[in-house]
Amino acid sequence: MKSLKLTLLTFGALLIAANTNAQKKSVDWCVTNEQTEKLYQNNPALIQQDLNLKQQVRDYIDNNGGATKKASPWIIPVVVHNITHDGGQGYVSKADIEAQLVTMTEDFKRLNPDAGNTRALFVPYAAAMDVEFRLAHIDPNGNCTEGIVRMEDPLSNFPVPRDAIKSVSYWDSKKYFNIWVIDNIETSGGGFIAGYAQFPSSGINSTYGVVVVNHAFGGGDRTMTHEMGHCFGLLHTFQSGCGSNCSNSGDQICDTPPVDVSTQGCLSTQNSCNNDANGPDPYGTNVVDQIENYMSYDQCQNMFSLEQASTMAFYLNSTSTSTGLAQLSTPANLAATGTANPYGAVICTPIADFSYNKEFLCEGDAVTFTDDSYNATPTGWNWTFTGGTPASSSVANPTITYNTAGVYSVTHQPSTTAGSGIKTKTNIITVSSLTADYIGPIIDDFENTTQFNNDWIINSGTDAYDWQNTTAASVSGSRSIRVDNFSASSSGSDVDYIVSPSYDISTSANKTVKFKVAYANRAAGNSDRLMCYYSLDCGGTWLLKLPITNGNLVTAPDHGNSFVPTSSEWVEKTMDFTSVGTATNIRFKFQFEAGGGNNIYLEDINIGDFTIGVEDFDNIGSFNVYPNPTNSNAQISFNLTKDVKSLSIKVRNAVGQEVTNVINEQSFSSGKYTLKIDEERKLSAGIYFIEFKADNNVKTQKLIIQ
Numbered sequence: 001m002k003s004l005k006l007t008l009l010t011f012g013a014l015l016i017a018a019n020t021n022a023q024k025k026s027v028d029w030c031v032t033n034e035q036t037e038k039l040y041q042n043n044p045a046l047i048q049q050d051l052n053l054k055q056q057v058r059d060y061i062d063n064n065g066g067a068t069k070k071a072s073p074w075i076i077p078v079v080v081h082n083i084t085h086d087g088g089q090g091y092v093s094k095a096d097i098e099a100q101l102v103t104m105t106e107d108f109k110r111l112n113p114d115a116g117n118t119r120a121l122f123v124p125y126a127a128a129m130d131v132e133f134r135l136a137h138i139d140p141n142g143n144c145t146e147g148i149v150r151m152e153d154p155l156s157n158f159p160v161p162r163d164a165i166k167s168v169s170y171w172d173s174k175k176y177f178n179i180w181v182i183d184n185i186e187t188s189g190g191g192f193i194a195g196y197a198q199f200p201s202s203g204i205n206s207t208y209g210v211v212v213v214n215h216a217f218g219g220g221d222r223t224m225t226h227e228m229g230h231c232f233g234l235l236h237t238f239q240s241g242c243g244s245n246c247s248n249s250g251d252q253i254c255d256t257p258p259v260d261v262s263t264q265g266c267l268s269t270q271n272s273c274n275n276d277a278n279g280p281d282p283y284g285t286n287v288v289d290q291i292e293n294y295m296s297y298d299q300c301q302n303m304f305s306l307e308q309a310s311t312m313a314f315y316l317n318s319t320s321t322s323t324g325l326a327q328l329s330t331p332a333n334l335a336a337t338g339t340a341n342p343y344g345a346v347i348c349t350p351i352a353d354f355s356y357n358k359e360f361l362c363e364g365d366a367v368t369f370t371d372d373s374y375n376a377t378p379t380g381w382n383w384t385f386t387g388g389t390p391a392s393s394s395v396a397n398p399t400i401t402y403n404t405a406g407v408y409s410v411t412h413q414p415s416t417t418a419g420s421g422i423k424t425k426t427n428i429i430t431v432s433s434l435t436a437d438y439i440g441p442i443i444d445d446f447e448n449t450t451q452f453n454n455d456w457i458i459n460s461g462t463d464a465y466d467w468q469n470t471t472a473a474s475v476s477g478s479r480s481i482r483v484d485n486f487s488a489s490s491s492g493s494d495v496d497y498i499v500s501p502s503y504d505i506s507t508s509a510n511k512t513v514k515f516k517v518a519y520a521n522r523a524a525g526n527s528d529r530l531m532c533y534y535s536l537d538c539g540g541t542w543l544l545k546l547p548i549t550n551g552n553l554v555t556a557p558d559h560g561n562s563f564v565p566t567s568s569e570w571v572e573k574t575m576d577f578t579s580v581g582t583a584t585n586i587r588f589k590f591q592f593e594a595g596g597g598n599n600i601y602l603e604d605i606n607i608g609d610f611t612i613g614v615e616d617f618d619n620i621g622s623f624n625v626y627p628n629p630t631n632s633n634a635q636i637s638f639n640l641t642k643d644v645k646s647l648s649i650k651v652r653n654a655v656g657q658e659v660t661n662v663i664n665e666q667s668f669s670s671g672k673y674t675l676k677i678d679e680e681r682k683l684s685a686g687i688y689f690i691e692f693k694a695d696n697n698v699k700t701q702k703l704i705i706q
């Protein structure tokens with residue numbers, strides 16, 4: 001009887017690199033030992049449990065001749081939890097999900113298109129198992145489902161700890177096989193991890209299944225086939241290296257010859273161990289490595305071996321583990337999950353969701369919306385667009401124009417014959433005026449909280465600690481803006497940005513933007529950074545202007561407590577915009593990317609080298625006339641940063657004579673206004689000057705009537 005040596009590599013995670021074309025990437029390091037050791041440390045009793053199951057596997061193979069079939073197929077009801085982050089990054093389509101299950105089924109049944117590539121030496125030992133993977137059609141509550149759950153959670157991107165992602169969405173693993181498709185898996189030592197699996201011998205029900213990254217998931221990709229091998233009890237072909245004989249080497253299965261270390265090159269002459277014939281070896285001699293085995297890391301995977309199939313059959317039939325593999329394919333469970341024969345398409349009520357290609361745009365720009373509904377393939381759509389043109393649509397992916405500045409919501413109602421879903425996303429589209437909010441030079445010291453709340457757009461990150469106006473520290477006055485990064489998670493993975501109002505810098509002699517920043521690390525190794533962007537199209541696209549990495553961001557020593565800067569712990573940064581110096585509508589975005597550090601503060605955003613004390617435009621934020629030239633009536637758009645006691649707007653001809661009095665010494669509260677000039681079209685073609693006087697401040701702009 002073979003001895004199946006216990007190894008600390010029995011459980012845990014798989015590191016196998018792949019992309020959707022089944023081309024493997026290089027592997028920098030493996031997380032298997034780390035994950036397994038943690039599992040054993042938390043529950044040492046698993047060591048003996050694993051030994052007992054190993055013996056049962058051997059008894060099954062010896063007493064049943066390694067049977068790999070049963071009267072009916074092993075049908076595995078599957079639920080795919082596609083968990084995305086940051087607006088849908090990590091999304092996998094239904095078509096890719098279905099294609100991946102087809103690939104897995106073909107690989108287990110040995111119906112894979114590349115089965116003919118198995119070398120002649122190994123063809124007699126290549127196994128076919130009657131295993132089929134089907135998406136569930138009934139959910140745990142008895143509702144119609146397509147077997148796909150879609151959620152957005154920051155844990156999709158490098159969850160820490162790795163298994164934390166499983167608590168975001170989980171179905172009972174005794175009824176469904178759980179697959180979590182996410183964006184990235186945390187790597188303590190760098191490199192790329194495509195997925196990891198939990199062995200059935202763990203007996204841990206609440207985390208049983210596979211976690212895989214979205215770019216290693218889809219039709220033709222072998223990552224999931226490899227992962228399923230682990231979930232059905234298989235080790236890597238190189239797991240134990242070269243031992244004394246084939247029963248304690250590699251994966252401890254003799255018809256997969258022992259392999260010393262993982263490889264990716266698919267070298268057909270590779271023969272890393274010479275102890276193959278020691279033990280109950282079916283080949284009778286030392287043979288080359290079985291690089292085509294699904295449990296290797298090589299690119300040419302195309303087979304499971306007969307004894308691997310026997311091992312998987314044991315776990316698929318066994319009632320000895322609480323993970324419930326044997327229960328999955330029972331007639332009662334197949335009926336309960338909607339995966340019994342006859343199995344075909346199902347029509348459910350859609351769960352509404354949608355995405356859009358722009359969040360910020362100028363008046364007159366368009367946004368394309370995409371139906372991302374799931375749980376059904378919609379046959380009807382009912383969109384409502386507040387502020388949009390058109391205001392409604394009945395197509396799947398409409399393009400909508402927004403002509404008026406404002407912040408708008410969208411409602412989406414997809415439907416099938418089974419019913420309709422509904423999703424409203426509030427205040428998601430920000431439309432800005434073509435006229436800038438302010439004309440430089442100007443400084444924002446964040447003292448006016450009303451102006452700050454009205455002008456600046458704050459993005460809410462994944463935690464509760466966003467950019468906020470604060471009195472905790474300042475350079476001038478009593479206020480600044482801050483991200484309370486100290487109170488956020490010390491692991492640090494949040495992204496928070498704040499978007500400025502729009503500025504006209506064309507009239508500023510100096511084309512610089514200066515700001516003061518204060519930041520401290522919490523401890524060595526923090527990786528926080530500040531990325532400064534600008535946009536010339538109202539935020540539709542952003543261009544990186546000044547990346548401030550951690551080393552250049554630090555202005556003070558490390559702080560173990562919440563950082564509050566002293567007056568000497570502020571540093572001024574400068575961005576030169578000479579290359580876009582004629583811009584009449586520019587916005588700035590300050591994006592803080594947390595990396596475990598301490599608080600960050602910004603102060604005195606100085607546009608155009610404004611000098612404190614200059615009152616030239618003290619109460620005039622902006623003043624513009626458009627369209628210009630015009631053959632019809634024009635409009636005046638202006639922004640008053642303070643209350644004005646006496647506002648006058650006059651139109652004068654080329655020799656200075658007053659021809660129209662638009663506003664005559666009226667009081668105006670601070671705010672943004674738009675007024676029409678010559679609405680009755682009485683002005684003849686020619687050149688005119690619009691005189692704008694707010695108390696003692698005067699500005700003049702030329703207007704051409706065609």
